[in-house]
Each structure stands twice: as structure tokens, then as C-alpha cells.
Amino acid sequence: xxxxxxxxNPESLSYLKIERSLKQKILISLGYFFVFIFIxxxxxxxISSFHDTPKVKGLKRQISLLQTNxxxxxxxxxxxxxxxxxxxxxDDNIYRTIFxxxxxxxxxxxxxxGGSNRYSNLELTDQEIIVQTAKRLDKIRKKIYxxxxxxxxxxxxxxxxxxxxxxxxxxxxxxxxxxxxxxxxWGYRIHPIYKIRKFHYGMDFTAPTGTEVYATGDGTIDxxxxxxxxxxxxxxxxxxxxxxxxxxxxxxxxxxVGQSVKRGDVIGYVGNTxxxxxxxxxYEVHLNNNKVNPINYYFNDLxxxxxxxxxxxxxxxxxSFD
Numbered sequence: 001x002x003x004x005x006x007x008x009n010p011e012s013l014s015y016l017k018i019e020r021s022l023k024q025k026i027l028i029s030l031g032y033f034f035v036f037i038f039i040x041x042x043x044x045x046x047i048s049s050f051h052d053t054p055k056v057k058g059l060k061r062q063i064s065l066l067q068t069n070x071x072x073x074x075x076x077x078x079x080x081x082x083x084x085x086x087x088x089x090x091d092d093n094i095y096r097t098i099f100x101x102x103x104x105x106x107x108x109x110x111x112x113x114g115g116s117n118r119y120s121n122l123e124l125t126d127q128e129i130i131v132q133t134a135k136r137l138d139k140i141r142k143k144i145y146x147x148x149x150x151x152x153x154x155x156x157x158x159x160x161x162x163x164x165x166x167x168x169x170x171x172x173x174x175x176x177x178x179x180x181x182x183x184x185x186w187g188y189r190i191h192p193i194y195k196i197r198k199f200h201y202g203m204d205f206t207a208p209t210g211t212e213v214y215a216t217g218d219g220t221i222d223x224x225x226x227x228x229x230x231x232x233x234x235x236x237x238x239x240x241x242x243x244x245x246x247x248x249x250x251x252x253x254x255x256x257v258g259q260s261v262k263r264g265d266v267i268g269y270v271g272n273t274x275x276x277x278x279x280x281x282x283y284e285v286h287l288n289n290n291k292v293n294p295i296n297y298y299f300n301d302l303x304x305x306x307x308x309x310x311x312x313x314x315x316x317x318x319x320s321f322d
């Protein structure tokens with residue numbers, strides 16, 4: 001119990017005992033309490049500024065561990081991205097080249113994910129590192145998916161490789177023994193009728209009327225057309241795998257539309273129909289709807305010397321027959 005306090009009364013020349021009300025006692029007690037709290041808070045701040053509390057030490061250990069894990073995780077992501085780039089490069093430049101398939105376009109491989117709010121729930125954490133990592137993971141997932149689809153395509157191509165090899169237009173449409181000469185090749189030539197310099201999208205083989213014309217690869221007859229203009233009587237074979245071949249100025253046909261043919265089958269006969277100045281066969285190779293130089297496809301029936309001789313002849317001759 002606190003000692004009683006007294007106050008001197010000059011009139012009575014005596015000490016009077018000071019009596020406090022309950023309210024005053026409560027206020028004094030509260031005052032002491034808040035002073036103690038204030039002093040304690042100041043002491044805590046001073047001590048914690050020089051010494052970490054157990055909780056702070058625990059949090060710091062967790063942060064350090066998270067940073068170490070993130071650095072390891074980031075290195076793993078870099079390795080995965082490098083491996084993916086290597087696989088993509090091999091896919092486009094080796095595997096797809098072997099199977100004569102178009103490479104996967106960069107815009108498809110690098111396509112992002114739609115939706116501006118995709119990462120909004122992560123952004124609420126105010127941690128940029130989390131958002132960026134999530135974006136990297138999404139890109140990697142997309143690239144893995146695209147690569148997986150690409151390999152599925154390659155598996156199909158490998159399965160059908162035998163069919164594709166048989167379908168490629170790989171022989172001359174007229175036998176060497178029947179050729180008078182290779183009259184005109186791919187490139188600019190003087191047109192025999194218009195007498196102007198014009199690009200010749202194919203190759204002309206001169207041979208007597210009625211000479212057999214062969215399918216240069218397995219396929220299905222797409223077009224059989226009789227005409228007195230342009231290509232004259234013509235045949236178009238769809239070989240699949242992006243290949244088509246055209247045979248023009250024929251004197252007759254040996255097939256019908258929709259018929260399946262094998263490489264070496266007789267499909268028609270050399271003629272002089274349409275816009276033509278002499279009996280010959282005009283031959284074209286189309287790949288993915290683009291006309292390409294047929295000289296690149298006679299690898300199944302010509303020796304190296306014969307091939308070189310053909311290139312020399314087609315280059316020197318300056319006029320076409322159609």
C-alpha cells in the first residue's frame with residue numbers, strides 16, 4: 001500500500017491528510033501504465049534496431065532460402081529454354097528438311113497467351129519476379145506443345161516415307177532412247193510464236209508423235225483435258241505430299257480422271273496440240289502450288305554424266321517449242 005500524503009495548512013498550522021477520489025486514483029494508475037508502455041516501446045525499438053528478434057531471424061532465413069531456390073530454378077529454366085531452342089533448330093533444319101516439310105513458323109513457336117488479366121491474381125502479390133517467372137513458364141509450355149505437335153507430324157511423315165519416296169516425280173517423262181533431244185529447259189526463252197523473251201516454267205522434250213509418256217511418280221490423275229489452245233491436250237497428276245506434275249501437247253491419253261498410277265506407267269503420247277510448233281512434251285513439276293525446276297528431280301534414272309549432259313543442253317538451247 002502506498003504511504004499517505006499530507007499537505008501543510010498555514011491557518012491551522014497543521015498537516016492535513018490528502019484524500020484522493022476514486023476517479024483520481026484511476027487516472028493516476030492509467031498515467032503510470034501508459035508511461036511504462038511508452039518506455040517499453042522505446043526500449044523495444046532500440047533493442048530491435050541492434051538485435052533481430054527470433055521472428056525476424058526466421059523470416060530472413062526463409063528469404064535467403066527462397067532466393068537460393070529461385071536462382072537454382074532460374075538456371076533450370078535457362079537450361080530448358082536452351083534445350084528447346086536446340087530441338088527447334090534440329091526440327092526445322094534437319095528433320096523437316098529430310099522429309100521436305102515446311103519448318104514451323106517462328107510466329108507459331110513464339111505465340112503468347114491471350115487475355116490481359118491472365119496474371120492479375122499474381123500481380124496482387126506485388127512481386128514482379130513471380131509474374132515474370134509465370135510468363136516464362138507459360139512460354140515454355142507453349143513451345144513444348146508446338147514441338148510435340150511437330151514431332152507428331154514427323155512421325156506421320158516417317159510412317160509414310162516409303163509412299164512419299166514413291167510419289168516424288170523422280171524420273172524423266174520420256175525414256176532416253178526415245179528422245180530426239182532436250183529442247184528447252186527452265187528459264188527465260190524466246191517464245192516460238194510471239195518471238196519475245198518469256199519465262200519457260202518447265203522442260204520440253206522433243207520426240208516423235210506417239211512416243212510414250214510416263215508418270216514420273218505414283219499418284220492419282222487429277223486432270224485429263226483436250227484443248228486446241230495453250231497446253232493443248234494435257235494431263236495433271238496429283239502425287240500427294242505437295243507434288244503435282246503436268247504433261248502438255250499430247251496426241252492422246254492412256255488414263256482417265258481419278259485413276260491411280262505408278263511411276264513408269266504410260267499415261268499418254270507425245271503430240272503437237274495447243275500452242276506448239278513441233279512434236280514435243282512440255283513437262284512441269286509443282287511443289288506446294290509453286291512451279292519448280294524439273295531438272296532437280298531426275299535422280300532415279302540418270303547417271304551423273306547423263307544428268308550433267310542434260311543440264312548443259314537445257315542451258316544452251318535458247319528457244320522453247322511452246
